[in-house]
Amino acid sequence: xxxxxxxxxxxxxxxxxxxxxxxxxxxxxxxxxxxxxxxxxxxxxxxxxxxxxxxxxxxxxxxxxxxxxxxxxxxxxxxxxxxxxxxxxxxxxxxxxxxxxxxxxxxxxxxxxxxxxxxxxxxxxxxxxxxxxxxxxxxxxxxxxxxxxxxxxxxxxx
Numbered sequence: 296x297x298x299x300x301x302x303x304x305x306x307x308x309x310x311x312x313x314x315x316x317x318x319x320x321x322x323x324x325x326x327x328x329x330x331x332x333x334x335x336x337x338x339x340x341x342x343x344x345x346x347x348x349x350x351x352x353x354x355x356x357x358x359x360x361x362x363x364x365x366x367x368x369x370x371x372x373x374x375x376x377x378x379x380x381x382x383x384x385x386x387x388x389x390x391x392x393x394x395x396x397x398x399x400x401x402x403x404x405x406x407x408x409x410x411x412x413x414x415x416x417x418x419x420x421x422x423x424x425x426x427x428x429x430x431x432x433x434x435x436x437x438x439x440x441x442x443x444x445x446x447x448x449x450x451x452x453x
Contacts, residue, residue, distance in 0.1 A: 305326075
């Protein structure tokens with residue numbers, strides 16, 4: 296580490312501790328040439344997860360934004376917050392497993408709809424209506440008919 300006072304390249308670490316947030320290590324150092332002390336911070340250099348939008352734009356994945364969309368779809372439904380958080384965790388884990396650290400909004404939307412379909416049919420239809428951008432009642436009715444068809448095939452709804 297280069298001394299900020301004399302630019303000497305050698306120093307010794309006097310004290311090391313984790314930051315209050317736990318996301319960095321704070322080190323007190325002493326220059327071996329001028330003997331002045333200075334502080335450095337060591338942080339993990341993370342590559343952000345990215346979401347590829349339908350128009351090709353990329354933006355940083357925002358967990359809270361996804362959770363807000365789920366909360367709207369599940370409003371006044373008997374779904375525990377822990378289940379929604381777990382769903383978002385699974386999306387985030389899949390994103391982290393991706394070698395490119397990115398996922399399309401189409402993949403995210405389909406994953407969420409598959410899980411919501413098993414969790415709560417009303418929340419599923421609400422989410423699908425926004426995600427699939429239903430333009431009229433026919434598109435909405437068609438999605439409901441698909442849901443009913445699936446229910447007849449699997450009466451348990453799973």
